[in-house]
Amino acid sequence: xxxxxxxxxxxxxxxxxxxxxxxxxxxxxxxxxxxxxxxxxxxxxxxxxxxxxxxxxxxxxxxxxxxxxxxxxxxxxxxxxxxxxxxxxxxxxxxxxxxxxxxxxxxxxxxxxxxx
Amino acid sequence: xxxxxxxxxxxxxxxxxxxxxxxxxxxxxxxxxxxxxxxxxxxxxxxxxxxxxxxxxxxxxxxxxxxxxxxxxxxxxxxxxxxxxxxxxxxxxxxxxxxxxxxxxxxxxxxxxxx
Numbered sequence: 001x002x003x004x005x006x007x008x009x010x011x012x013x014x015x016x017x018x019x020x021x022x023x024x025x026x027x028x029x030x031x032x033x034x035x036x037x038x039x040x041x042x043x044x045x046x047x048x049x050x051x052x053x054x055x056x057x058x059x060x061x062x063x064x065x066x067x068x069x070x071x072x073x074x075x076x077x078x079x080x081x082x083x084x085x086x087x088x089x090x091x092x093x094x095x096x097x098x099x100x101x102x103x104x105x106x107x108x109x110x111x112x113x114x115x116x
Numbered sequence: 117x118x119x120x121x122x123x124x125x126x127x128x129x130x131x132x133x134x135x136x137x138x139x140x141x142x143x144x145x146x147x148x149x150x151x152x153x154x155x156x157x158x159x160x161x162x163x164x165x166x167x168x169x170x171x172x173x174x175x176x177x178x179x180x181x182x183x184x185x186x187x188x189x190x191x192x193x194x195x196x197x198x199x200x201x202x203x204x205x206x207x208x209x210x211x212x213x214x215x216x217x218x219x220x221x222x223x224x225x226x227x228x229x230x231x
Contacts, residue, residue, distance in 0.1 A: 004158075034219065043120070043206055043222030044159070090158055103172055104220070106158030 002027050002095045006107035013081045014115050021076040021089050021110045029097030033074040034104065035065055038088040047089075050074060061085070081114045088112070118142070120223035122207050128229045129197050137192040137226045141209030147171075148190040149220065150182055151206040159206055165190055194228075202230045 003026045013019045025031055032051050036044040048059025055067045065076045076089060088111050092104040121140045129135050141148050147166045151159035161174035165184035184190045188209075194201055204227050208220035 036220075036222075041224070041227075043208075043224045044220075046219035046221070049219060092158075103161045103164070103174065104159075106160075108156070108158050 002093060002105045004091050004093050004105050004107040006089075006091055006110045008110050009108075010111045010113065012113045012115065015083055016080050019078050019081045019085070019112065019114070021091075021112060023074045023076065023091030023107060024072050025074065025091070025093045026072065027093060027095035027097070029095050031072075031074075032094040032096065033065075033067065034092040035059065035063070035074075035076050036090045036092065038090065038109070040087075044090060047076070083114045083116055086112055086114045120207055120209050120221050122205075122223035122226050124226060125224065126227045126229075128231065130231055131197055131199060133197050133230075134193065134195045135197060135228060137194075137205050137207075137228070139190045139192070139207030139209075139223060141188050141190070141207075142221055145209035145211055145221070146188055147210045147212065148184055148188065149208045149210070150190070150192045151208065152176075153204040153206055153225070155203075162192070197230045199230050202228060204228075 005024045034049045035047040038044045047063050048057050050057045050067045058064045063078050067074050088109045090109045091107040123138045149164040150162040153159045162176050163182040164172040168184045179195045182192045204225040206222050206225045208222045210220050211218040
């Protein structure tokens, strides 16, 4: 069965420091992986995706993510955090072998707090 | 261009009532998906429509139904509301049917409270 785990409910980082938000997944085939961000009382905004190719994916707002097949991970990273990065971050996956080519499986989310 | 628009933004209903939520996708997007997001959890897939046809249904009871119109807008209907239906309902549109091809663009959601 497909699943996504975000092991940290909350991550606290000082402004200017690097940040990492963790995500691990389980699929039967090849994973298609996504990161989305959600600000209070708003919908989710797409940050980046990994489909195939280079394991390091660059996305919006200076974020990047590293795909690690052996560790089944897709951690979100940013070299220097901004206070405005504070939000709820979701990792999502689709299994290449799934009959449902439209359905994403979502993690529970990680609240990122950047302190000035 | 306007993003995905959802209406209403907030809604309060009582148990047993029926509710209709509306969504207009980004211009040119033919796929609309509906998700339920309970506080503190990730979104749960409810339906996807593409070119006015249902392409997928999540693990939700038959009280939940949806449709897509010729202009690609969509409605989500929930009958016989239960307290547990209280959630943020998100609509997302995309160019293609398959999620791996194009990212989902979400609206700001409709906050449904069932009392």
